[in-house]
Amino acid sequence: MDKTRQAGIAINQLGYRSKDVKIAIRRDGSGGFSLVDAGSGETVWQGETGQAEWNEASGGMVSRGDFSGWQQPGVYRIETDKGEISYPFVIADDVYEEAHRALLKAFYFFRCGMELEERHAGPWTHRACHLTPAIVYGEEEKRVDAHGGWHDAGDYGKYVGPGAKAVADLLLAEEFYPQAFKRELGIPESGGFMPDALQECRYELEWMLRMQDGATGGVYHKLTTLQFPPGDTMPEDDTAELYVSPISATATGCFAAAMAMAARRYRPYDEAFAASCLRAAEKAWDWLEGHPGYPGFRNPPAVSTGEYGDEQDADERYWAAAELYRTTGESKYHEAFRQLVDAVQPFGLFELGWANMSGYGTIAYLFSEREQSPALAAQLREGLLRRADELAAVCAADGYGISLQPEQYIWGSNMLVMNHAMLLLVANRLSGSAAYERHAIKHVHYLFGANVLGMSYVTGLGTKPILYPHHRPSEGDGVDAPVPGLVSGGPNYRLQDDYAREHLAGKAPAASFADVMESYSTNEVTIYWNSPAVFVLSHFVGL
Structure with missing residues (x-):
């Protein structure tokens, strides 16, 4: 043809x-x-x-x-x-069965600290990587053994905040749509009594536990080398010294929230692990209470890897309070949550991105079995449905049926596409209105080809998928096809890399995309772009 x-x-x-x-x-x-x-x-x-x-x-x-x-x-x-x-x-x-499985299996391919064997990884193998203890930046005599977890993106950094978002999306998907996770993934832990989605999240959660400072309960912001390695470097060949960046309130808040979620989700399968997660969450909360007004995170002077800077931490504290209250029922967390609503409201109470985690706190509160403040619950429910209605109105006016305004085609626009679809599905669950679901499915259509470029933004899926993501293992492994199941960042009109500035200037926002390794601002992949896509497809395979 x-x-x-x-x-x-x-x-x-x-x-x-x-x-x-x-x-x-x-x-x-x-x-x-x-x-x-x-x-x-x-x-x-x-x-x-x-x-x-x-x-x-x-x-x-x-x-x-x-x-x-x-x-x-x-x-x-x-x-x-x-x-x-x-x-x-x-x-x-x-x-959507195979696509759902591929999007979830992608997290196995992001694993750090272990060999990816052919029997699980097919041709996309690599040796164990990043096993040496990391230097605590600014405390050069101190080392942290923080092996394991998921590489965050196309590089080999590991970041607590983005990792917590990815874990939250997957744990929520498994909670809301358990039928979607009955099939085995073909990971080393497959075949046990615990769903593979929980096995995979546990690999990240165990790394996050290693990132908590045992003495204080605070959580180190990230683990990286000082600089990114060249684009074709395989993980096992990235042997520069590892550093953990200083404790941050945003990382500690995200950690507390994710661990409190994990305590609930793992309790039926492994009570000891669930209990360890809850203890870690409570210790992190104690650190947060002892450090109000903590400065926002910025990269230390010698570190040039991804920053994930965040000037305010009210949303992370709000999320942590909601999850701890839902898990424990303790009134002190309920009171903290109620007090944080006003602090978070100016930034939005329904966001699902790493820079604003408030939506996870709102979801945790609305779906909690604990006693609620009726007025606050009504306020949050009405606000979430109002936000979903706003997204639905954009969908109805957009030629491709999705909820992005032209100015929202930014770095990681496909995360926004999937985050919005996720929020629409939460609204569907709260209200029972099928209209939200009908808008959400259009975002799935967009991701897999119903877009101005006519391409699937997921490696290995669709007739015309992306082929050259900004992903070092896909570039350096000698395999023609990229690692499958990776969601590309998508169109970004801001021209934030050299290739984009040279080749995409003048393009319309939704057409500002290049399927080349060099265009990291349009074609990078990350764990937290895959995770909301897993949530959304779980709805459409798990009903």
């Missing part, structure tokens, strides 16, 4: 469940379209797109053809009256 004829029509390259909304997006104007059986060539459905309209984010005209009424399983393509032909796609109720 001539791929140049596919440039004018975008679809979800994985496909659609039978009863889902199914939209083909045309960029060549409006008119007739046909749904064609890919095997027989028979036209099984015909329709007309709506009127073409200007889409500011993508910088072009788009029209939308709805073929939701066709529910027969099979393999299909879309053909237009101007000769455009889409990539083939599937209609089947299990269409």
Whole structure:
């Protein structure tokens, strides 16, 4: 098939469940379209797109053809009256099963400190890495054994805050949609009585426990080398000295929250581990109480790796208080949570990103079985649904059906896409309104190809997936295909790397993307871009 004829029509390259909304997006104007059986060539459905309209984010005209009424399983393509032909796609109720599994298995490929063997990793193997104790920056005589955990992104740093977000997304997914996690992943721990998703999170949680200072309860912000290694460096060849950066309030707050979550989720499977998580969370909370007004984190002078700086920690404290209250029922955490609401409100109470973790605190409180303040619970519920309504309104006006405004196509825009879908699904769970779910699924369609570039933003999935992510193991391992199941950061109109400045200037926000290793500001991968995608797909495979 001539791929140049596919440039004018975008679809979800994985496909659609039978009863889902199914939209083909045309960029060549409006008119007739046909749904064609890919095997027989028979036209099984015909329709007309709506009127073409200007889409500011993508910088072009788009029209939308709805073929939701066709529910027969099979393999299909879309053909237009101007000769455009889409990539083939599937209609089947299990269409997202393998994608969900790949997005979750990606966390195994991010593992640090152990050999990835062929029987679990296929061709994407590497030797054990980063096993030497790390120097505590500013206390050069002090060493911390902080092996294990997940590499954060395309580099080999490990960061408590982003790791806590990723863990939170996965633990919430496993709590809300346990049926989605029945299948084994093919990781070393598979075959036990604990779901593989919890096994995988435990690998990160055990690293986080090593990042807590035993004497004070505070948590070191991150573990990295002083500088990033070259782009084709394999993990085992990154042998520069390791450093843990100083304790931060944001890391300590995230740690307390994630450990309190873990204490609940692991209790049915491993009471001793759950208890150790709760003790660590309570000790971290004691540190937070003893350090009000703690300065925001900034990289120490000699450190040039990812900073994850954050000037305020009210949202992390808010999240920690909510999780500790939900886990323990102790009134002191409830009181702290109520007092923190006003401090967090100016920054937003419903955000799910590493820079503002407030949404996790709100979710923890709303879904808690503990006694609530009725007025506060009503305020938070109404506020979350109001925020979901705002996102839904953007979806309804957007040519591609997603909730990003043009100015939101920033570094990690695909995280925002999936975070928004996640919030819509939480609203669906709170309200029972299927309208939120119908908007959320459009974000899945966007991720897998229903976008202005007509590509899947996940390695190894779809007919036209990204091939050259900013991911050092994929660059240096000698395997043609990148590590599968990695979510790319996506379009970023801010031109924040040299390649983007040279090649993407003048592009529309949603088209500001380059599938090259050099464009780290558009095509990097991270654990906390994968994690909300796992949550969202869990809804659509776990019902």
